[in-house]
Amino acid sequence: MKQGSVIPEDFLLNNETAKKLFNDYARDLPIVDYHNHLPPQEIAENKKFVNLTEIWLKGDHYKWRGMRALGVDEDLITGAASDEDKFMTWAKIVPATVRNPLFHWTHMELKDPFGINSYLNADSGAEIYAHCNELLQQDGFSTQGLLTHYKVKMVGTTDDPCDDLKYHKQIGESSFATKVKPSFRPDKALLIDKTGQFKAYMKQLSSVSGIEITDIESLLAALRSRVDFFAAHNCSISDHGLSALPAVYSLTDAEKREFAAFLKSPDGVFSNPDAFAGYVLTELCKVYNELGWVQQFHLGALRNNNLGMFNKLGPDTGFDSIGDFKHAERLSGFFGNLSLTDELTKTIIYNLNPADNEMFAAMIGNFGGGGMKGKMQYGSGWWFLDQKEGIERQLNALSNMGMVSNFVGMLTDSRSFLSYSRHEYFRRILCNMFGAEMENGQLPDDEKWIGKIVSDICYYNAEAYFNLG
Structure with a gap:
């Protein structure tokens, strides 16, 4: 085919140092894609x-x-x-x-x-x-051929607690070199305000877990059984897609009795959805900490805005947007509550509203420590913010408020096997930022020093954070 120079070799690399950093310290590193929506079946069947x-x-x-x-x-x-x-x-x-x-x-x-x-x-x-x-x-x-081509060391899929994980098992028993790890995504067990869907999901969860869900204790037992099942299938990551973290973390005895009655009733609504979600999520987070998992929180999406098209096509069809939720007090309260009993595990928080960048980046500094490098992570620019300016703003906020050298880098958050170019896109932007500051004297003009930090952000921090070494 006729070739041009749409994407030249020096694309997004606007200085000589950036080119050196990218070519010698970033370009050829493997990829840890710790959050995406790739279908495990298509990987297992090498579609x-x-x-x-x-x-x-x-x-x-x-x-x-x-x-x-x-x-x-x-x-x-x-x-x-x-x-x-x-x-x-x-x-x-x-x-x-x-x-x-x-x-x-x-x-x-x-x-x-x-x-x-x-x-x-x-x-x-x-x-x-x-x-x-x-x-x-x-x-x-093929799916496996592409993952191999892109040097993907780990794929973190997004999986419902009721999933049987048979395709993950199939992949794990094969000779395919890329690790395909499930991630525990229990959103449906928290959305009690969607009454009909929630009750249908409780029946499904009861069936899969073998535990009849009749009250809050049996719900937590059913969820714990699924966490253990996932852990037995090489899962060490959870993920949660929420508008905002709950502001309440406990249920009163009366609310626990109300929940049991709610499950039995053919109609009606639960009076305090935020408290329910906060209590269940808190108990799950304690389990994640016990098992040494990484927990992720994708926050700030205002979903399914076009109701007419939602009724025709369903969710995840292009009608979601950036929300303007109030996050600071909820983040502080939720993580602070877990810190009271030292049950806050490694955590990544993702922000969707660029107005909140500095607040999110500052928040993680409140809950680090314990001798663990980079325990709390301000996640990469995602969804509406995974473009050049969004990536730069996330990196700058993290640099100014925290330690960008600890950052676990980019993810695709994609349903496409062709989206791995986004890691190259990120790496070029990262190298250009560091290279420019090396050349203007803001950073040391020491290639090995800064090159190691670039390599860590692109790969080695994630390798360590997710215990892939």
């Missing part, structure tokens, strides 16, 4: 994708939002249109995505792994589609 649309556009709500903003009919996004028509529609609008991170991600993903370094547009779309579809039939472009 090959039929075409570029299947691997690249299906399930990618970033691209879907862009297409909607540019006036594309929904039939060509999530509807019944053919895969080729959907791809060609995407190709036609890519030129209009300039200055959105989609523009860079799109061309980085075409360059690696497909070797295409020319612009995607209406003129090039058909040729690029055919070229990529041909490559996708090769063994190196």
Whole structure:
């Protein structure tokens, strides 16, 4: 195919020191992708994708939002249109995505792994589609082939407590070198305000755990049994997607009796959802600490804003947004409560509102210590903030309020096997920041010194934090 220089070798590296840092200390390091939404079944079965649309556009709500903003009919996004028509529609609008991170991600993903370094547009779309579809039939472009290509040492999937983890077991028993670890994501057990869904989930959890859930004690027992099951399947990470942490961490005796009656009642609502979520989550966090797990909290999303489209397509389809929740007192209170009994385990908190960057970065400094390096982590820019400016602002907030040298680095938080270019994107941005400050005298002009810190942030800190050594 005709080549260009859309993503040049020095992309985002604006000084000579940055180029040296990236090429000698960051580029070739393995990847620890400790949080994503990749389907374990597709990894276990070493799936090959039929075409570029299947691997690249299906399930990618970033691209879907862009297409909607540019006036594309929904039939060509999530509807019944053919895969080729959907791809060609995407190709036609890519030129209009300039200055959105989609523009860079799109061309980085075409360059690696497909070797295409020319612009995607209406003129090039058909040729690029055919070229990529041909490559996708090769063994190196299967799910396992791609993870190997990107040097992914660990994949942390996101899994419901009721999952049987059979695909993780299958992968673990295979010769595949990448570690695919489940993460315990018990959100559905906390959302008691969604009465119908919650009660249906209680029945499912009862069935899977073998413990009939009739009160708060049996609920905690059922959840503990699933934590133990996950631990037996190589899980050492939990994850929680919440608007904000609960502000209350206990239930009164009357509320415990109310919960038991609530489970038996065909209708009605529980009077204090925040206290319920806070109590159950606190008890889970104590278990995570007992087992030495890492707990993650993704905070601040305002989800499913377009109710009409939510009713048609369901969640995770591109209608979520940045929320403006009040986090400081809730973060302080929740972690402070766990600190009273020294039951706060290694913790990563992720912020979605850039206005809260400094507050989140400062908060982790309140709960470190105990002789553990980097116990509390201010997580990487995610979702709406995993673009260049968002990454830079997160790194600067962490540098100013804490110790960026402790940082465990980037994650994909993606459903696509092509999203690993985001680690390269992050590494280039990181090296450019450090390189610029080395050249202007803000940092020591010592390549080995700063190079080690860059390497630690890109890989070695995460390797140690998640006990992968």
